[in-house]
Amino acid sequence: MSNLLPRDLIAKTLPALLNQRVQLEWLFGPRPPAPSDEHWLSVGTRRVRLSFVRNRRARRYILRLRPDGAARVTVPRGGSVAEAKRFAEKNVPWLEQQLLRQALRPQRPAVWSPGTEIYFRGERVRLAPGETGEAGSVCFAGEAVRVVDASGDLRPAIERHLRKLAAQELPARVFELAALHQLPVRRVTVRNQRSRWGSCSRRGTISLNWRLVQTPISVRDYLVLHELAHLKEMNHSGRFWSEVERLCPAFREAERWLKQHSGLLA
Secondary structure, three states, X not given: OOOOOHHHHHHHHHHHHHHHHHHHHHHHOOOOOOOOOOEEEEEOOEEEEEEEEEEOOOOOOEEEEOOOOOEEEEEEOOOOHHHXXXXXXXXXXXXHHHHHHHXXXXXXXXXXXXXXXXXEOOEEEEOEEOOOOOOOEEEEOOEEEEOOOOOOOOHHHHHHHHHHHHHHHHHXXXXXXXXXXXXXXXXXXXXXXXXXXXXXXXXXXEEEEHHHHHOOHHHHHHHHHHHXXXXXXXXXXXXXXXXXXXXXXXXXXXHHHHHHOHHHHO
């Protein structure tokens, strides 16, 4: 066993370790810096952050502007990040136009307080104190929600209430429409997606965004039918949209509403 103290041991071994590192750098050169995972795109006078998401079911590159001002590119099966970035660069004019529309779109308040208007079943409704005036409740469109402090931020409590409604209503509606059109659904989940209204897996699981309770009933049903159509066509081909039109002839009106109110996903 060595009689060296820890301090003496370090003093003895450190020069050898440093010399070993110098020799390695002399043989192989200095270690290059780790590549950055961040990607940026110049759009007019702005720099927009790019993110890339691989989707094995996608057949082409898809560019989307997120509510937070970042851009997302879907990379199809067999695609590459380099090609996805080139695709985004080719579509800078479109992205600049979307950024302008986003800037002109009215922004929802980050904090919800009494008097704030929110969407509920497609209508703008105002948050108001409880009918009795008690500090622990807030009402909107016939709904009453208990809150800790009615003078604080009501958003967390209101969103929890809306998510509870969605969990009760959306699965039942999916199974009802699936039975009507004789389409097999195995499972329905209600989630807190930030970039999509819904999704459908090959195994027959449909996931829906809880914010559908904020849309009109006709739009909610269109989104459900849209996902049900994927049970026949797991893509967005012409055959898929023909199936959507068969299930929901007025789907274009619903699509327009969703585009005009895309801020609900923020």
